[in-house]
Amino acid sequence: MRREDGWHGGFAERGADPPALRRSDWGQADGRSRAEGAVDVVAALAARAVPGTRLGTKDELRARCGVSVGTFNEALRLLQARGVVTVQRGPGGGLFAAEQTPMARFAHSVLALDAAQADVAEALRIRDALEPLLWQDALWHASPADVKDLRGLLTAMESAAESADADAFVRANWRLHARVADITPSMLLRSLYVTLLDLVERHALGVGSEGAVPLAEHIRGRCELHAALIDALDRRDQEAVARLVAKHGTVGT
Template identity: 70%
Template sequence: MTSRAEMAADFVTRLAADAEPDARLGTKEELRLRCGVSVGTFNEALRLLLARGVVTVRPGSGGGLFAARQTPMVRLGHSVLALDASEADVAEALRIRRALEPLLWQDALWHASPADVRDLRVILEGMREAAEAGDADAFVQANWGLHQRVAEVAPSPLLRSLYGNLLDLVAAHAAEVRPGAGRSLAEYVLERHRLHAAMVDALDARDGAVLMRLVADHDAVADEDSGRRTADGSRPSGGVGT
């Protein structure tokens, strides 16, 4: 589910996208009131906005939040954020995200440090605990965290940004995992944990042939076995990409 900070950040992002570069959007308090969130929530939204290069902050009289001059990278991120929760948008985001997976893991083969691998193993442990507890929601959140951590290894800002925005879009509108016929949910998430653990093992061993085969298996099973639920509770076809 999208957090209130993310919703506030999205609201200000739309304001900035419609404004001229360097246009004043309002004071922090004015924008906070328009978003209808607490001070702490708006501060978190502002952190997101600054990290994404959406706004600049100027102190003093006449200060406040101003629309940043947007680089092509920022505009690309905005184009993804502008997508809505329709089945077509999320399905397309899933399709493109899956196409990027081999690039991410190939980059990780070359650039992942021992510290990166340790971080991935910590996330895997969280996935294992969620799977053994039968907590599918926690499993999916940890799973997305693992993929996001792999993306952070990529040296390409363009690849990191595009993948991260697509993952955010999917995560905001995907609510459940649905195993294929003949398997229980518990069996499915444990199997997915084992597959991800094998991927990290291959990465750690720098075994590219095995890793790429596992990535292909990962995407094929995700296409076949997982499902999502839209905001209205319906369950269209497609996978959450676990």
């Protein structure tokens, strides 16, 4: 594990965790989040069920997974993005096994890739190529509530930077990008991006400094860049968004 200016890249290996953890304790020994563990449990149920079968209520499935409400909500977002489940509200509602669309099958095939550095690097390269499309859609479709959520996630990134917690910074950064993906009306774009993001996150690529720039300074710069992007999004400043997204693609994370 690499250490640089008091920061550390990637996720630290940890011992076994109790069933439900605080958001700050999401990391597991294999580098995957508690939310991903819940995804695997529900996805296994859906895989054995006929499409349209009711798998249970959110509370029932959350209890089965042994995770907190916030963690299960994150898992549910991933399950829906991958086309694994659908959610119905009201009496008799809950989570239902979804029809396995071509997009869902594609997502599963991507997640089946091994942890070879070449696979992860390729996923990161393709994910970065999709960033301009996501921010362009966000420019035209983001609501005030979307912008407020993005600012909240930016605050989490800034807090991690201030406390010199590189793991928390990387997780907050991924959550911010996943939230941007939630804004696009294109299910295809959203599913493809989130699937690639999940692949990168599963294999825990760490944050690294750029050239001779100290890592702490690099991360502060990333916070400032994302803050400027969100401000430009809020102003509907198309030129600024395009310029900042181009800069975003040249410095990673």
